[in-house]
Amino acid sequence: MTGSFIIAIDGPAAAGKGTLSRRIAEQYGFHHLDTGLTYRATAKALIDAGLPLDDETVAEKMALEVELAGLDRDILSRHEIGEAASKIAVMPAVRRALVEAQRRFSEKLPGTVLDGRDIGTVVCPAAPVKLYVTASPEVRATRRYDEIISRGGEADFEAIFEDVKRRDDRDMNRADSPMKPAVDAHLLDTSEMSIEAAFQAAKSFIDAALSRNA
Numbered sequence: 762m763t764g765s766f767i768i769a770i771d772g773p774a775a776a777g778k779g780t781l782s783r784r785i786a787e788q789y790g791f792h793h794l795d796t797g798l799t800y801r802a803t804a805k806a807l808i809d810a811g812l813p814l815d816d817e818t819v820a821e822k823m824a825l826e827v828e829l830a831g832l833d834r835d836i837l838s839r840h841e842i843g844e845a846a847s848k849i850a851v852m853p854a855v856r857r858a859l860v861e862a863q864r865r866f867s868e869k870l871p872g873t874v875l876d877g878r879d880i881g882t883v884v885c886p887a888a889p890v891k892l893y894v895t896a897s898p899e900v901r902a903t904r905r906y907d908e909i910i911s912r913g914g915e916a917d918f919e920a921i922f923e924d925v926k927r928r929d930d931r932d933m934n935r936a937d938s939p940m941k942p943a944v945d946a947h948l949l950d951t952s953e954m955s956i957e958a959a960f961q962a963a964k965s966f967i968d969a970a971l972s973r974n975a
């Protein structure tokens with residue numbers, strides 16, 4: 762096998778793709794990039810600098826300065842940052858800048874796992890393994906609700922459910938790189954599947970592709 766072995770994982774928020782991606786990266790000793798964090802870091806840089814979220818030139822400049830090595834999931838996970846990220850993610854110049862950095866990352870040896878919305882379709886269309894991880898909006902909203910409650914927080918299920926649907930709508934209907942499964946992606950619906958079962962299913966697709974590439 763020459764070059765990096767790339768595993769592309771796409772799907773909506775709270776479908777379980779983050780947990781699954783980290784687990785796969787650990788299993789195979791591959792580098793992992795949560796590409797959502799690159800959009801979040803760009804949005805946070807704009808918010809911190811007091812800059813508008815609707816100026817594409819300014820947002821592109823911030824995107825070009827994002828350091829992949831410094832992405833901190835805890836700091837970037839705030840809800841308002843996710844909302845802002847979804848707004849700037851519609852801008853083609855922002856996407857171009859971040860996709861370029863993501864493609865460079867994908868070449869790391871011996872292999873990489875990238876998760877996001879457009880990895881199998883746009884960022885790494887030649888990836889030998891593509892997974893599209895999804896779950897119903899109700900299940901995803903319930904997971905998010907349970908997560909907040911288990912951390913001792915307060916949450917309003919209806920508000921979270923509306924938010925999940927609004928975010929899906931924005932991600933699926935933007936003109937540039939809308940979220941959708943690649944034609945050759947394996948679909949994993951985790952609505953009624955444990956993370957362990959999803960991992961085992963993913964592992965069998967990956968092992969088969971690795972032996973084809975050997």
Ligand code: DC
Binds near residue numbers: 932
């Ligand atoms: O997965 P996340 O919630 O961290 O992503 C935040 C936003 O970033 C999401 O609403 C859409 C955008 N995004 C994207 O457009 N393309 C990606 N590859 C990853 C995220």
